[in-house]
Amino acid sequence: MGSPDLAKLSLNTATVKAQWTLAQAIEGCARHGIAGIAPWRDKLAEMGLKAARRAIRAHGLAVTGLCRGGFFTASDWLSDNRRAIEEAHELGARCLVMVVGGLPEGSKDLVRARERVRECLALLAPEARAAGVPLAIEPLHPMQAPDRACVNTLEQALDLCEALGEGVGVAVDVYHVWWDPKLAEQIARAGRRRLLAFHLCDWRVPTRDTLNDRAMMGDGVIDLPRIRGWMEAAGYAGFHEVEIFSERDWWQRDPDEVLAVMKERYLRFC
Amino acid sequence: MGSPDLAKLSLNTATVKAQWTLAQAIEGCARHGIAGIAPWRDKLAEMGLKAARRAIRAHGLAVTGLCRGGFFTASDWLSDNRRAIEEAHELGARCLVMVVGGLPEGSKDLVRARERVRECLALLAPEARAAGVPLAIEPLHPMQAPDRACVNTLEQALDLCEALGEGVGVAVDVYHVWWDPKLAEQIARAGRRRLLAFHLCDWRVPTRDTLNDRAMMGDGVIDLPRIRGWMEAAGYAGFHEVEIFSERDWWQRDPDEVLAVMKERYLRFC
Secondary structure, three states, rough: OOOOHHHHHEEEEEHHHHOOOOEEEEEHHHHHHHOEEOOOOHHHHHHHHHHHHHHHHHHOOOOOEEEEEEEEOOOHHHHHHHHHHHHHHHHHOOOOEOOEEEOOOOOOHHHHHHHHHHHHHHHHHHHHHOOOOOOEOOOOHHHOOOOEOOOOOHHHHHHHHHOOOOEEEEEEHHHOOOOOOOOOHHHHHHHHHEEEEEEEOOOOOOOOOOOOEEEEEOOOOOOHHHHHHHHHHHOOOOEEOOOOOEEEOOHHOHHHHHHHHHHHHHHHOO | OOOOOHHHEEEEEEHHOOOHHHHHHHHHHHHHHHOEEEHHHHHHHHHHHHHHHHHHHOOOEEOOEEEEEOOOOOHHHHHHHHHHHHHHHHHOOEEEEOOOOOOOOOOOOOOHHHHHHHHHHHHHHHHHHHHHOEEOOOOOOOOHHOOOOOOOOOOOOOOOOOOOOOEEEEEEEHHHHOOOOOHHHHHHHHHHHHHEEEEEEEEOOOOOOOOOOOOOOOOOOHHHHHHHHHHHOOOOOOOOOEOOOEOOOOHOOOHHHHHHHHHHHEEEEE
């Protein structure tokens, strides 16, 4: 396994979402020599798709993913996911990240919620394939199962991929999967074709909030080089995208400082 | 699947740990007609093993588990676990619950931590067998992997059991495993022989603390009757033990109220 390669670093805009618009994040990446960006759709809507595409191209940035499709528990899930596929196509995103949603309001039926995820993905997959947009199913941490995603392990996500066929893969976010005893095995099973994205951050001890308390690489307990090694051994050659939700720390800081620290930590701890 | 059976209800003393000594919890179970109790060892030490055994027998309570052995990250793990086995033997506990510990201080090596758990259990298992004390490995929620237990799925726990042989099984706590897409399959795999304990509570949305914010049955999103059904279909016929860590709610209430609500919720929601 080689050293971390700055040319593969990407900024997921959630990392500076409290401070910057998408236009500012694009400028920030250019200023800091970060070659990849993964926008969130709320920021994209705010900037406008055409303006975003123009600015991203002007700076030669790769769009390492669009966040996000999914949330099949929402009433407008179908139209919203169709728009997301279209946006990902327009941006030339390497994938559309799918956060599938948790339990429907008032329901405790996790088995049924998971069946529904498969049905919704089966409906969308052909449309995404036709648009040339790979769908990246993101397994989320089990603590986020009820309200964000009922796909909670890489094994489960890959079982879905196999049922869905071509054009569907996974987004591996260390925050969500680092604890999994089958992680190495399942990354190997996924292989290059299914590994569509790799997200970095760290796991803080103690974790004070189940959603917005992620740590910067090096400030937590995740063995990041080991997981990157598993990804690369499986053939993943894409970007390394930093996605940090951090209400109490990184969202409070100067965003130029966040990007500078992120680069330095990437080289030291990933 | 039949209705919940009050004769199978057990109180894990953690549920009232802020309010009651072990002596008071034993009296409380007797007063409320709860036939099982699972003491924690700090409370047991405070009361004294002989006095506890005497009081438990006087009221005819079953000891559905002793909490807890494990924590192989502690320097005195061997002597402490030997004492725990001896105490479980003296109390006639149906199992000694093993919470195996997380990462050693300063380490990120989860793979090695898990190897060490297997080694420590392999050393203890023959001693526990000789003492007639079944060891119940408890997989803990992945959010507790770094600091409490690096055994995080039932599948992983059962793989350990198979490596360790007779006299070792699992404690299934709905709080830790409810999200697992392989839960039904792994409970069936465990079967009667390996299913040593069944712990009840509920998962609160949102969860405000990763350790001490469990909900009373009925106040969360876990489909408790379904999981009990899987347990019973696999042959489990033991007690249903209520274990609720709840800093903000149940530890603040009158403990007689807690037991009364617990009985009522058990019959309605489990």
